[in-house]
Amino acid sequence: MINGADTAWLLTASLLVLMMTLPALGFFYAGLVQAxxxxxxxxxxxxxxxxxxxxxxxxxxxxxxxxxxxxxGDLQAAFLQNLPRDAVHxxxxxxxxxxxxxxxxxxxxTPALIIGAYAERIKFGAVLLFSALWLVVVYAxxxxxxxxxxxxxxxxxxxxxxxxxxxxxxxxxxxxAASLLGPRHGFPRTIQPPHAPWMVMVGAAFLWVGWFGFNxxxxxxxxxxAGMTMLAxxxxxxxxxxxxxxxxxxxxxxxxxxGAVTGTVAGLAxxxxxxxxxxxxxxVALGVAGGLVCYGAVWVVKRGMRVxxxxxxxxxxxxxxALGSLLVPFAAGLGVGGVALSRSVWEQFAVxxxxxIAVGVWSVAASFAIIATVKAAVGWRIGHEAEIQGLDFSxxxxxxxHTNS
Amino acid sequence: xxLVIAIIQPHRLDAVRDGLLAIGNxxxxxxxxxxxxxxxxxxxxxxxxxYTIAFIPKLKLEVAVPDERLEAVVEAIRKxxxxxxxxxxxxxxxxxxxxxxxxxxxxxxxAL
Numbered sequence: 001m002i003n004g005a006d007t008a009w010l011l012t013a014s015l016l017v018l019m020m021t022l023p024a025l026g027f028f029y030a031g032l033v034q035a036x037x038x039x040x041x042x043x044x045x046x047x048x049x050x051x052x053x054x055x056x057x058x059x060x061x062x063x064x065x066x067x068x069x070x071x072x073g074d075l076q077a078a079f080l081q082n083l084p085r086d087a088v089h090x091x092x093x094x095x096x097x098x099x100x101x102x103x104x105x106x107x108x109x110t111p112a113l114i115i116g117a118y119a120e121r122i123k124f125g126a127v128l129l130f131s132a133l134w135l136v137v138v139y140a141x142x143x144x145x146x147x148x149x150x151x152x153x154x155x156x157x158x159x160x161x162x163x164x165x166x167x168x169x170x171x172x173x174x175x176x177a178a179s180l181l182g183p184r185h186g187f188p189r190t191i192q193p194p195h196a197p198w199m200v201m202v203g204a205a206f207l208w209v210g211w212f213g214f215n216x217x218x219x220x221x222x223x224x225x226a227g228m229t230m231l232a233x234x235x236x237x238x239x240x241x242x243x244x245x246x247x248x249x250x251x252x253x254x255x256x257x258x259g260a261v262t263g264t265v266a267g268l269a270x271x272x273x274x275x276x277x278x279x280x281x282x283x284v285a286l287g288v289a290g291g292l293v294c295y296g297a298v299w300v301v302k303r304g305m306r307v308x309x310x311x312x313x314x315x316x317x318x319x320x321x322a323l324g325s326l327l328v329p330f331a332a333g334l335g336v337g338g339v340a341l342s343r344s345v346w347e348q349f350a351v352x353x354x355x356x357i358a359v360g361v362w363s364v365a366a367s368f369a370i371i372a373t374v375k376a377a378v379g380w381r382i383g384h385e386a387e388i389q390g391l392d393f394s395x396x397x398x399x400x401x402h403t404n405s
Numbered sequence: 406x407x408l409v410i411a412i413i414q415p416h417r418l419d420a421v422r423d424g425l426l427a428i429g430n431x432x433x434x435x436x437x438x439x440x441x442x443x444x445x446x447x448x449x450x451x452x453x454x455x456y457t458i459a460f461i462p463k464l465k466l467e468v469a470v471p472d473e474r475l476e477a478v479v480e481a482i483r484k485x486x487x488x489x490x491x492x493x494x495x496x497x498x499x500x501x502x503x504x505x506x507x508x509x510x511x512x513x514x515x516a517l
Contacts, residue, residue, distance in 0.1 A: 032451075190457070191454075191456065192456070193451055193458070194451055248450075256450065258451045258452060259451075259452060262452055295453070298453055299453045302452075302453065302454055312452060
């Protein structure tokens with residue numbers, strides 16, 4: 001039976017999650033790059049949204065959500081051929097069409113997150129081919145394992161809105177892409193600072209709001225679960241923001257806007273897998289943990305590993321997603337408002353750890369293979385001259401700013 | 406005739422303009438420029454990474470003056486642009502060979 005309230009909420013949540021890519025993530029990333037590359041980032045987000053949508057329709061939705069296989073779905077729902085107007089998604093009270101749409105917006109933002117790693121130096125064709133292959137080989141299978149009734153779903157893994165499916169997969173694939181691409185010209189000594197920090201804030205603000213659709217929408221119904229999820233999501237974002245500001249203030253003597261909004265996104269990524277399972281106190285605790293750990297992780301990737309993950313996809317998203325996923329069993333029992341576990345805390349932790357490790361290994365291994373394929377097929381990195389000139393003009397024949405006109 | 410070229414702190418522009426108006430000097434051209442002198446650049450920190458901003462934003466003023474008004478103009482700019490901190494800028498004076506007002510065709514001192 002289709003429920004009107006549930007359907008209305010999921011329709012709304014789909015809009016919010018699509019807004020996270022168009023334009024939120026675009027602004028968040030575009031403000032961080034140099035002025036000569038702003039359009040390349042915005043265009044990559046836009047292009048991925050369109051390309052993923054068609055692949056989702058063609059067979060990737062089916063690969064993720066159709067059938068009962070442990071490792072991969074079947075092709076029964078390819079081209080959405082068995083989608084009558086009034087079909088109800090199994091186990092919910094929302095139309096199948098709305099579920100397809102809602103999950104499509106997740107499939108769009110996940111490969112778009114990886115843009116941050118290869119920003120300012122990749123071929124546009126490579127972005128398209130990489131995103132398409134990555135969707136088919138990494139995202140859809142992992143989505144099936146965790147949410148589509150596959151192996152980890154059967155083992156009772158707790159990933160409410162995509163700490164593992166979205167943020168861990170994107171973060172680890174991002175670091176592989178960044179290291180195989182090599183650093184941007186001048187990294188780390190003479191690299192240019194973000195060209196528009198205000199734009200980063202605008203993007204993060206839209207992400208913060210959009211994330212309510214991402215997390216509270218994942219309840220798949222309007223009600224108490226969605227309500228507590230939204231509250232938990234918001235509190236974690238606020239806590240992580242405060243932590244990041246405090247750390248920068250102590251360390252550098254000045255708190256920065258870019259730092260504050262990075263903390264917000266780290267908190268949101270951390271709460272994502274736990275958002276539907278914790279109460280307010282657990283959410284704040286996860287936000288604090290996310291702020292601290294992601295701050296350290298960004299530092300380690302840049303200074304320790306010396307990999308030019310240009311916009312910190314691993315440090316913010318990958319680490320936040322993994323941390324939240326591992327802490328779910330502990331955070332659920334903090335204060336009131338959380339859910340009861342179906343097993344002991346440590347048993348659940350073992351399940352979470354197994355899923356994080358398996359998905360992590362698969363994301364890294366598959367990314368190596370995908371990138372080798374992309375390199376052979378269409379090339380990977382743009383030439384030195386094109387990089388210096390900027391991707392906006394060298395790849396797209398446009399300029400982001402005509403300040404004298 | 407002389408051309409006075411002054412590199413000043415952007416926030417001193419209004420004071421310099423008022424100072425020049427006060428001594429009866431009309432007209433100047435302003436450009437946004439970047440550069441460094443003894444001040445060197447400065448550092449900015451984003452997400453824990455330090456970025457060196459080597460070229461600092463400044464304004465470049467160009468004022469063409471008759472010889473007899475040169476000292477007054479230079480002094481007016483100096484006084485108005487001065488804060489006493491490193492980075493206040495520099496004033497250069499060069500000879501100006503000719504001047505011409507496009508609208509009327511007047512030349513040299515009449516065109517200033």
